[in-house]
Amino acid sequence: MRLLTHNMLSCNVKGVTNGFPLIIQADKVLEKPAELNHDFLRNMFYKVDWKALVDAAKSMGYSELPESAEASMLESLDFLNRFHHALMELHLEEGALICPETGRKFPVDKGIPNMLLHEDEV
Template identity: 55%
Template sequence: MKLITHNMLSCPIKGVKNGFPFRIEVGEVATREADFDPTFLRHILPRIEYGALRAAAASLGFADLPETVPEGATEDDAFLQALHHALLELHLEEGALVCPETGRRFLVNKGIPNLLLHEDEC
């Protein structure tokens, strides 16, 4: 699971108000090179909750994202490179996503988060 995906997922339990962002429990992290595509990054940046991304990246051991999105970010090559790495190259292979409100753990196995609920949670 990449952090672009982490940034779009929330705790699915009904009635949970603050189900985003998931805290990440790290088992195994992989880094895989992906093609750098600044056009795509500019396209996606407005949808990214930056604080959540930065915290998630840090929990996977990548602390190079600046505290806030810099001015002129879309033309800032160093920033876009860091953003690219955080969003698309870090993978949580094994671990869990933990709901910030309920503490419910959703396991991530083989890079696939399992967001299915038990019957009594729906």
């Protein structure tokens, strides 16, 4: 699971109002090189929650993202490289995603988050 996907997930348990971002429990992190695409990154920049990405990257052991970001930074190749690495190359292979409100754990097994709910959570 890439951090781009983490950025799109929130707790789906019934009644939870503040289920984003999910806290990452990183038991195993993989780095898989991916081709950098400027247009794609520019596009995604406006869709991701930056703070959630910064915190997620930190919990995966990567602290090279600036705390805040603005569109003008997209002109910097250095910034794009870091953004790309955090968003597309870091994979949570084993661990869990934890709801910030309830502490409900969603396991991540072989890179696939399990967001299935129990009957009493729907």
